[in-house]
Amino acid sequence: MDNQTTNQLVSDISRDVLSEVAPQEMPLFRAASQAYFKNPSASLTQKSGDDMLGFGAGEAVTLLTPYLLSATAEVIKFLAEEVKKAVSEEGASMIGEKVKSLFKKYRNPDESKNKVQPLTAEQLAQVQAIAMKEARRLRLSDKNTKLLANAIAGSLAVKKG
Amino acid sequence: MRRLNPFLFPSDTDFRFVLLVVAIVAASITVFNSLQVDIFTSSWLKMTVDCIEKSKLAHPDDLTLQLQFEKQCRDRYELLQSGWILLGIAILLSVATLIYWLTPRWLVWRRKLSPFTAEDDPQIASSLDELCREAGLARAPIFLSDPLNPNVGGLAFGRIGRRYVALNGGLLAQFHIDPARFRAIARHELAHLKNNDVDKTYFAVAASLAFALVALIPLGVSLIDDVFFGPDLGFGFNLVWRAIAIAGYVYLALAGLLRTREVYADVRASIWDGESGALREILSKPAGANWLSFLGFHPDPAYRLRSFDEPQRLFRLSYWDAFAAGVASTLAFPDLNALFDLLLDSQYESLTPYGASILFAPMMAGVLGLSAWRSVYLARIQGAKPQGIGRLGAALGLGMILGLWLALRSAVPYLDYDSFTGWLVPSLFLFFWAILLIVGLFFLAKWVAAGAVIWLETTRSAKSLRRAYAFTIFLTAAIMTICVGFWYFFWFQGYEGVYMIVSLGGGLVSVVNRIIGSPYAFWIFLSLWAYPLSARFWRRSEIVVENAYLENDSPALKLQPSESTRIGLAVAIGVVSAILAVALMAIIRLGVRFSVAEATYTDLIWKDGYLKSQIALAILFELGAAFIASVWIKRAGWAHGLLAAFVAGGLTTLGFVSLVELGDCFSIFSLGGVGGCADLFDPSLIGLIGSYMVNWGMFLSIPVAVTASKIASWFRQ
Numbered sequence: 001m002d003n004q005t006t007n008q009l010v011s012d013i014s015r016d017v018l019s020e021v022a023p024q025e026m027p028l029f030r031a032a033s034q035a036y037f038k039n040p041s042a043s044l045t046q047k048s049g050d051d052m053l054g055f056g057a058g059e060a061v062t063l064l065t066p067y068l069l070s071a072t073a074e075v076i077k078f079l080a081e082e083v084k085k086a087v088s089e090e091g092a093s094m095i096g097e098k099v100k101s102l103f104k105k106y107r108n109p110d111e112s113k114n115k116v117q118p119l120t121a122e123q124l125a126q127v128q129a130i131a132m133k134e135a136r137r138l139r140l141s142d143k144n145t146k147l148l149a150n151a152i153a154g155s156l157a158v159k160k161g
Numbered sequence: 162m163r164r165l166n167p168f169l170f171p172s173d174t175d176f177r178f179v180l181l182v183v184a185i186v187a188a189s190i191t192v193f194n195s196l197q198v199d200i201f202t203s204s205w206l207k208m209t210v211d212c213i214e215k216s217k218l219a220h221p222d223d224l225t226l227q228l229q230f231e232k233q234c235r236d237r238y239e240l241l242q243s244g245w246i247l248l249g250i251a252i253l254l255s256v257a258t259l260i261y262w263l264t265p266r267w268l269v270w271r272r273k274l275s276p277f278t279a280e281d282d283p284q285i286a287s288s289l290d291e292l293c294r295e296a297g298l299a300r301a302p303i304f305l306s307d308p309l310n311p312n313v314g315g316l317a318f319g320r321i322g323r324r325y326v327a328l329n330g331g332l333l334a335q336f337h338i339d340p341a342r343f344r345a346i347a348r349h350e351l352a353h354l355k356n357n358d359v360d361k362t363y364f365a366v367a368a369s370l371a372f373a374l375v376a377l378i379p380l381g382v383s384l385i386d387d388v389f390f391g392p393d394l395g396f397g398f399n400l401v402w403r404a405i406a407i408a409g410y411v412y413l414a415l416a417g418l419l420r421t422r423e424v425y426a427d428v429r430a431s432i433w434d435g436e437s438g439a440l441r442e443i444l445s446k447p448a449g450a451n452w453l454s455f456l457g458f459h460p461d462p463a464y465r466l467r468s469f470d471e472p473q474r475l476f477r478l479s480y481w482d483a484f485a486a487g488v489a490s491t492l493a494f495p496d497l498n499a500l501f502d503l504l505l506d507s508q509y510e511s512l513t514p515y516g517a518s519i520l521f522a523p524m525m526a527g528v529l530g531l532s533a534w535r536s537v538y539l540a541r542i543q544g545a546k547p548q549g550i551g552r553l554g555a556a557l558g559l560g561m562i563l564g565l566w567l568a569l570r571s572a573v574p575y576l577d578y579d580s581f582t583g584w585l586v587p588s589l590f591l592f593f594w595a596i597l598l599i600v601g602l603f604f605l606a607k608w609v610a611a612g613a614v615i616w617l618e619t620t621r622s623a624k625s626l627r628r629a630y631a632f633t634i635f636l637t638a639a640i641m642t643i644c645v646g647f648w649y650f651f652w653f654q655g656y657e658g659v660y661m662i663v664s665l666g667g668g669l670v671s672v673v674n675r676i677i678g679s680p681y682a683f684w685i686f687l688s689l690w691a692y693p694l695s696a697r698f699w700r701r702s703e704i705v706v707e708n709a710y711l712e713n714d715s716p717a718l719k720l721q722p723s724e725s726t727r728i729g730l731a732v733a734i735g736v737v738s739a740i741l742a743v744a745l746m747a748i749i750r751l752g753v754r755f756s757v758a759e760a761t762y763t764d765l766i767w768k769d770g771y772l773k774s775q776i777a778l779a780i781l782f783e784l785g786a787a788f789i790a791s792v793w794i795k796r797a798g799w800a801h802g803l804l805a806a807f808v809a810g811g812l813t814t815l816g817f818v819s820l821v822e823l824g825d826c827f828s829i830f831s832l833g834g835v836g837g838c839a840d841l842f843d844p845s846l847i848g849l850i851g852s853y854m855v856n857w858g859m860f861l862s863i864p865v866a867v868t869a870s871k872i873a874s875w876f877r878q
Contacts, residue, residue: 022334023337024337024338025330025333025334026282026337027277027281027282027306027333027334028281028306028333028334029281029308030280030281031275031277031281031308032309032330035273035275035308035309039273051312051316052419053316053318053362053363053419053458054312054314054315054329055312055313055315055316055346055349055350056314056423056459056460057314057443057444057446057459057462058313058314058331058332058346058443059313059446060311060313060331061311061312061313061331061334062311063309063311063330063331063334065308065309065330
């Protein structure tokens with residue numbers, strides 16, 4: 001998957017997840033994702049404290065958007081690898097589409113029409129673990145880490161039974 | 162209870178901005194002059210020796226021509242020295258302007274800000290449009306998103322013609338959870354634009370940075386050289402602690418400005434957000450007291466809330482502000498004096514203190530004038546007496562003394578005294594002179610306030626209020642230019658210089674006489690009563706101030722004026738007093754003419770004594786007039802007393818001169834004068850006699866009028 005496809009995928013998935021877990025952050029999502037894709041590491045060092053010339057009486061809140069973007073990016077990376085393993089004979093250009101179709105929102109309700117199998121429970125657990133690891137690395141609180149990981153995992157299609 | 166509108170007067174943000182810029186310019190002058198001395202001293206000495214040699218060669222036999230030649234030779238070099246200081250200031254201001262201009266671009270780049278549009282959230286975009294309309298901004302700012310900033314806040318910034326408001330991610334996230342909170346903070350940021358404090362703030366920050374870069378760093382290098390490699394360690398340390406104090410002072414002035422603008426933005430935003438809206442709720446969140454808040458860029462939360470609830474607090478200027486203004490206003494005096502000394506020809510040397518005074522007096526007058534007006538206005542509405550204005554003047558004076566002491570040039574030891582007594586007398590002189598300044602400013606501030614009380618009654622609108630206080634500031638600036646320049650001239654001369662001036666001027670009495678009798682003193686004495694009493698000509702039957710309250714739906718403030726001034730009565734007392742004085746003079750003159758031998762009254766020594774007695778008589782009648790008017794007239798009795806004394810002095814002068822001139826026409830009035838009927842009313846004679854009778858009479862009437870008026874008001878109470 002090329003960068004543009006990956007970024008688009010991360011952005012689409014993150015927006016969907018964000019609308020579920022922190023809809024109040026939607027107004028800042030476009031700008032935040034742009035900043036994230038420009039420089040992922042810099043955008044993750046959230047500024048704390050107030051500006052010298054700023055309002056001065058507002059407290060800092062935790063914004064989930066940058067954590068979500070980063071965790072989603074890691075999850076997409078993992079899923080892309082998983083898809084690659086399963087459909088190694090197919091072109092890379094199709095991988096993006098296939099990864100996307102792993103998410104419930106983009107999955108055809110008619111399971112036979114989907115070109116890729118949903119995740120297994122084991123894979124889902126791995127996804128959850130990756131998201132949690134990334135969120136913890138970025139020092140997100142335990143509560144929000146769980147929230148984020150569950151939301152990402154919850155957005156994925158899982159094999160029944 | 163309605164909250165008073167502090168925006169009727171220039172805010173403390175304006176005051177602190179001016180203070181900071183003045184402080185930076187003043188501190189830079191002192192720094193660049195110090196650097197200039199450091200760099201040029203050895204070449205200046207070399208050049209002086211060279212000029213002396215050349216002058217000897219050019220005019221070997223004529224000392225006067227030699228001195229002229231030497232001076233011309235040195236002038237070119239001195240111009241270079243002064244050019245260095247001016248160039249330093251020009252570079253500093255250019256760097257400050259450049260930083261100011263580039264800051265918005267830098268902020269957008271550094272914080273990765275991107276435009277916030279309706280695509281991001283149409284509801285927020287429409288709410289922001291609505292808030293801009295509510296704020297009445299001539300042009301809406303460009304809203305930017307700072308998405309990764311978790312702080313629930315924003316930032317108003319920009320430059321002339323381009324304003325931005327950055328909305329932090331933390332704030333944007335609030336919109337759908339707590340829209341009132343979002344709007345309150347957005348209103349606060351828009352209030353900065355409405356208050357026009359963005360340019361002031363960013364220029365102040367830019368100027369402070371430029372000061373550090375252009376002035377402090379080179380000074381630091383020069384001081385390292387002075388302390389570690391200079392011949393005099395004590396002198397080096399003397400410079401170092403002053404430099405640290407100046408840098409600290411500029412920092413405190415900047416921090417003061419940044420804190421103040423936040424308080425005023427809160428108050429402005431409260432007009433739109435409501436007295437008990439979300440903004441108040443945000444500000445009322447408990448926060449621990451911070452005794453170091455004076456060092457911070459944000460105001461103490463408790464103070465912020467108090468100012469929000471009681472904006473009338475913002476009407477009073479603190480003593481610290483007045484003190485700081487005093488420091489800023491004289492910090493550059495010694496160096497400016499040196500600068501003008503370099504720029505001007507030596508024949509104008511005595512005028513150099515006035516140069517510094519002209520440059521800084523408007524700020525001092527602004528401090529006194531505005532603080533007096535704000536206090537008077539507040540007191541009038543609250544039905545109280547204005548308090549503490551005299552002390553503000555004294556604080557300004559104290560600051561001025563400290564400013565003179567802090568100047569880097571003051572590190573240069575003035576004289577090396579060889580004994581304690583040798584040191585004590587000059588020091589006592591300076592102490593006395595300093596006290597005179599502090600006391601003088603105490604009374605000047607009181608006078609300004611007393612005038613403002615009467616001028617407030619000319620107010621019909623916010624515009625006329627502005628006109629009235631602008632007039633006060635203008636007049637005070639003129640008086641302060643003269644008085645502070647005069648005061649500094651003698652301070653700069655020190656005991657030794659003053660002693661020489663007094664010796665060469667024919668003694669203390671003669672020098673004081675020249676000062677009191679001067680035209681400058683005449684205009685100052687005249688303005689003492691004319692300023693408060695002239696308000697009568699614009700007096701209204703009702704004081705009306707629109708926008709007196711913060712709340713939008715408030716009616717105009719209407720107040721009934723106090724008792725009217727009684728100029729006619731004061732003039733009448735002066736006229737009667739003059740008639741009595743002139744009548745008595747005429748009787749004495751006739752008595753002398755017919756009872757004293759001609760040889761006696763034509764004797765010059767006798768004539769001198771006679772003239773002095775007539776002047777003393779005139780002054781006594783003026784004092785009487787001042788006393789009667791001050792006691793009789795209830796409102797501003799002291800001003801009426803001075804008017805009465807002035808009228809009495811002027812008319813008595815004319816009467817006395819008439820008697821002298823009549824003596825030239827009619828022998829019965831003649832005491833052996835020369836001249837004829839043709840030159841009746843000789844203007845030079847009127848000027849000469851008037852300088853004694855009017856000026857001295859007015860001068861001596863001041864304590865009489867003030868004391869009598871005060872005692873009379875105690876008795877009335």
